[in-house]
Amino acid sequence: MKSSLTINIGELDVNKKYQIIQFNGDFDKVGYDEVHERLNDAVKSFSGDSLIFDLTNLKFINSEGIGYLMEVHAHLVKDNRKLLIVGPNDHVKDVFDTIGVSEVIPILGDLAVFLKA
Numbered sequence: 001m002k003s004s005l006t007i008n009i010g011e012l013d014v015n016k017k018y019q020i021i022q023f024n025g026d027f028d029k030v031g032y033d034e035v036h037e038r039l040n041d042a043v044k045s046f047s048g049d050s051l052i053f054d055l056t057n058l059k060f061i062n063s064e065g066i067g068y069l070m071e072v073h074a075h076l077v078k079d080n081r082k083l084l085i086v087g088p089n090d091h092v093k094d095v096f097d098t099i100g101v102s103e104v105i106p107i108l109g110d111l112a113v114f115l116k117a
Helices: 029-045 063-078 090-099 111-116
Strands: 005-009 018-027 050-061 082-086
Touching: 005 029, 018 029, 029 063, 050 063, 050 090, 050 111, 063 082, 063 090, 082 111
Parallel strands: 018 050, 050 082
Antiparallel strands: 005 018
Protein backbone atom coordinates (compact mmCIF):
# COMPACT_ATOMS: atom_id res chain seq x y z
CA MET A 1 0.00 0.00 0.00
CA LYS A 2 1.25 3.49 -0.87
CA SER A 3 2.62 5.59 1.97
CA SER A 4 0.05 8.04 3.24
CA LEU A 5 2.13 9.82 5.90
CA THR A 6 5.67 11.09 6.03
CA ILE A 7 7.36 13.03 8.78
CA ASN A 8 10.36 15.30 8.88
CA ILE A 9 11.99 15.50 12.30
CA GLY A 10 13.89 18.73 12.81
CA GLU A 11 16.80 19.33 15.13
CA LEU A 12 16.29 20.63 18.65
CA ASP A 13 16.72 24.41 18.76
CA VAL A 14 18.85 24.64 21.90
CA ASN A 15 18.33 28.40 22.34
CA LYS A 16 14.56 28.36 22.40
CA LYS A 17 14.37 24.68 23.40
CA TYR A 18 11.88 23.55 20.79
CA GLN A 19 11.80 20.88 18.10
CA ILE A 20 9.58 20.71 15.05
CA ILE A 21 8.14 17.58 13.51
CA GLN A 22 6.45 18.17 10.15
CA PHE A 23 3.64 15.87 9.02
CA ASN A 24 2.81 15.36 5.33
CA GLY A 25 -0.15 13.36 4.04
CA ASP A 26 -2.83 11.47 5.98
CA PHE A 27 -2.51 10.62 9.68
CA ASP A 28 -4.53 7.42 9.53
CA LYS A 29 -3.86 3.78 10.46
CA VAL A 30 -1.72 3.06 7.39
CA GLY A 31 0.25 6.28 7.69
CA TYR A 32 0.85 5.94 11.42
CA ASP A 33 1.98 2.32 11.06
CA GLU A 34 4.67 3.46 8.63
CA VAL A 35 6.11 6.25 10.79
CA HIS A 36 5.29 5.22 14.36
CA GLU A 37 8.75 3.93 15.27
CA ARG A 38 10.55 7.09 14.16
CA LEU A 39 7.84 9.29 15.66
CA ASN A 40 7.82 7.49 19.01
CA ASP A 41 11.63 7.60 19.17
CA ALA A 42 11.59 11.34 18.51
CA VAL A 43 8.97 11.98 21.21
CA LYS A 44 10.77 9.80 23.77
CA SER A 45 14.15 11.42 23.13
CA PHE A 46 12.80 15.00 23.04
CA SER A 47 14.59 17.06 25.70
CA GLY A 48 13.33 20.58 25.02
CA ASP A 49 10.44 22.60 26.40
CA SER A 50 8.07 22.69 23.39
CA LEU A 51 7.51 19.95 20.85
CA ILE A 52 5.86 21.38 17.77
CA PHE A 53 3.80 19.27 15.41
CA ASP A 54 3.63 21.20 12.13
CA LEU A 55 0.44 20.04 10.40
CA THR A 56 0.61 22.53 7.53
CA ASN A 57 0.81 19.70 4.96
CA LEU A 58 -1.44 17.24 6.80
CA LYS A 59 -4.56 16.53 4.77
CA PHE A 60 -6.46 14.27 7.17
CA ILE A 61 -6.33 12.89 10.70
CA ASN A 62 -8.48 10.08 12.09
CA SER A 63 -9.43 9.29 15.68
CA GLU A 64 -6.36 7.10 16.15
CA GLY A 65 -4.14 10.02 15.14
CA ILE A 66 -5.98 12.34 17.50
CA GLY A 67 -5.58 9.80 20.29
CA TYR A 68 -1.86 9.73 19.63
CA LEU A 69 -1.65 13.53 19.86
CA MET A 70 -3.39 13.38 23.23
CA GLU A 71 -0.94 10.69 24.43
CA VAL A 72 2.03 12.83 23.42
CA HIS A 73 0.49 15.82 25.18
CA ALA A 74 -0.03 13.81 28.38
CA HIS A 75 3.53 12.44 28.22
CA LEU A 76 5.04 15.93 27.88
CA VAL A 77 2.84 17.59 30.52
CA LYS A 78 4.13 15.13 33.13
CA ASP A 79 7.57 16.69 32.70
CA ASN A 80 6.31 20.29 32.58
CA ARG A 81 6.75 20.48 28.80
CA LYS A 82 4.21 21.10 26.10
CA LEU A 83 2.98 20.02 22.71
CA LEU A 84 2.00 22.73 20.25
CA ILE A 85 0.19 22.23 16.97
CA VAL A 86 0.70 24.64 14.10
CA GLY A 87 -0.89 25.10 10.70
CA PRO A 88 -3.79 22.63 10.56
CA ASN A 89 -6.00 23.00 7.51
CA ASP A 90 -9.62 24.10 8.00
CA HIS A 91 -10.97 20.54 8.09
CA VAL A 92 -8.44 19.31 10.67
CA LYS A 93 -8.91 22.47 12.76
CA ASP A 94 -12.70 21.98 12.71
CA VAL A 95 -12.27 18.40 13.92
CA PHE A 96 -9.94 19.59 16.71
CA ASP A 97 -12.41 22.30 17.73
CA THR A 98 -15.40 19.96 17.64
CA ILE A 99 -13.89 17.28 19.87
CA GLY A 100 -12.07 19.66 22.19
CA VAL A 101 -8.43 19.08 21.22
CA SER A 102 -7.95 22.83 20.86
CA GLU A 103 -9.03 23.28 24.48
CA VAL A 104 -6.20 21.01 25.65
CA ILE A 105 -3.38 21.51 23.14
CA PRO A 106 -2.48 25.01 21.91
CA ILE A 107 -3.09 25.38 18.18
CA LEU A 108 -1.42 28.18 16.25
CA GLY A 109 -2.19 29.27 12.71
CA ASP A 110 1.43 29.13 11.62
CA LEU A 111 4.92 28.65 12.95
CA ALA A 112 5.82 32.33 12.69
CA VAL A 113 3.47 33.08 15.62
CA PHE A 114 5.46 30.76 17.88
CA LEU A 115 8.85 31.86 16.64
CA LYS A 116 8.09 35.54 17.35
CA ALA A 117 7.25 34.77 20.99
